[in-house]
Amino acid sequence: MIDALPLAVTLPLIGALAVTVWPAHARGLGLAGALITAVSALTVTTEVWSRGALRADLGGWGAPLGIALEADGLSAAFLAMANLVALAVSVYAGGYFKRETARHFWPLWLLLWSALNGLFLAADLFNLYVTLELLGLSAAALGALTGTREAVAANLRYLLVGLLGSMSYLLGVALVYAAYGVLDIGLVAEAVEPGPVAWTAMTLMIGGLILKAALFPMHFWLPPAHANAPAPVSAALSALVVKAAFYLALRLWLDVFAPVLGEAAANLLGILGAGAVVWGSWRALRAERLKLLAAYSTVAQMGYLFIAFPLLAATPPGLARENLLAAVVLLALTHGFAKAGLFLAAGMVQKTAGHDRIDELGGAAQALPAATFAIGLAGVALIGLPPSGTFLAKWMMLEQAMILGLWWWLVVMMVGTLLAAAYIFRVLSRAFNREPTPYRFVNDASTELPALLLGLIATFGLGIAAQPLWRLLEQGAFG
């Protein structure tokens, strides 16, 4: 049997080459590539589910010399979310782009997908840098596809910020390599010991990653870049690309730098996260455009994920910590589905109305019941109302904060939730303020159904059926 791990990276790469060579058939080939990629990645997740952590030594050289790919519960969970969202985005994009743009979208999109899968599966610090470069470059190019001045300017900034983040990460990797002489995550984890070297390397690597994850106050590049990209690209950038940086920060935190960490570092990340929650939610509430609202909401939602760091640091190992970790992952996954659904639906509204100014959306949203419903569902998940996955995750985080006596995180999360409710209802209230009868529930199946489906998964799928995630995360630790 062929190893599924390298295939999840190679298949989208080969798909990208096919659409590069035959741009006239970009849509058909691209959709085929998307389907095959998603199937191969989901195979990895089911394998991890049934057999435990997987590892593939590429080139057959083994740990210190060669590069390995590895999938444990954490990577398998992110991999599954990313590939389901990417598949929905692909179906949507199939109907969204005109022929001329599609020629450019598909190769870059499949390259981005390849980078994402590569990042989730990588077990080597330098290889992770290469995937970060591939991810950042393809993401910035995709974001500029609309070709407007704002989009190009915002994405050029995004590219430069991304490069700065990668460079900082690479500097950290160089330091780790100089000190310990190995790059494999498992081996570095064994070698690392507290001291100025590990401390500086950690700061450089995690610092670079939080820049890429748009953690407040390094979020300045995100709203213009995400709000000006074409809708399917915005969905992928907000749901997946920033999430990949968070995944990597979490991975390094848990697996590599665990012995080095102090509570101070965790608290710093938590404070920045709290700033992100409050500031991002506030700006989302004040946003005039739907896509800008969604982008600021991403800033806020990334904040919740970083609030988890001080909670994780304060919780002693055991069941409570495992539950908390699963809650954080659940929050990240739910946000992935919900935000992608929100952006796809917003793109549909924008395309129909010709604009996305929230105050003037009334009629347009009425004409698109399915898209409006998807916005509503995604909103439920973003606020954290039951039965969404966010509700469950936030509940567990709040509970743990209470048990630890760290009540201030609780206040921040409450404020963020209230503000989220305010900005979501602000959109929904505009959508229902006029009364023409909807013509049809679904107007354009290929673009509306993916959004709807993502919203449904975020609200019902991950909330009611969150149990499997716990089991998946039990599958083996990295290294």
Place this chain on the structure above:
Amino acid sequence: MIRPLEHIVIPSGLIALGGLLGWSLFLAITGETGDRLAEIALARVPDSGVSNPVTSVLLNFRAYDTLLELAVLLTALLGIWSLGAAGPGFQKAASVLEGMVAGFVPLLILSAGYMLWVGAYAPGGAFQAGALLGAAGVMLALAGHRNAGLPSEDRLRPLVALGVFVFAITGVLLAVVGGGFLTYPAGLAKWLILIIETAATLSIGATLAAAYLGGRPAPEHATRESA
């Protein structure tokens, strides 16, 4: 006039940061460690099919990194193409420059071939050879050849995708026949590396020259030989 922020705070902050990094690096290098990766790699070079340690790391031990790096190059070019067509380019060179270019470009192509071959046992390899081909393209573009000697877009697309394609397909085929992804069978390593490097050289050269044009190549009349 001294502005405190610009002249004192930022420079001294940067100096402190640089000092901290230098200190960490010093500690890292002088720290006690066991077997370092470089020594393990040097010891295994004879098993890699080539005798140049750099090539054996790039194309064998860490071939997967190189595959993704080629994909990064391709992504950069596709990103440039997505932004629009190339500008009008330079005007036709006068006879002196044209004569020099006519002499240099074949030499560059020849040196690229040499670099590619010599990479197996001495400094060289696909990236160096590709850079020389790219330089040949840049020279042609500077001398007023509209598409830097590259073929038309229809034929350029397969050319820039070739390197990643050969690399990735080799990896998958090796996995299919049972060795594992990019695991070269003993004895074949040298030839597989040469095939991959040849394809990569052509793609790197074409990609660099095309990137220099700064946009999609002009559709009509493809100029002369491919770089």
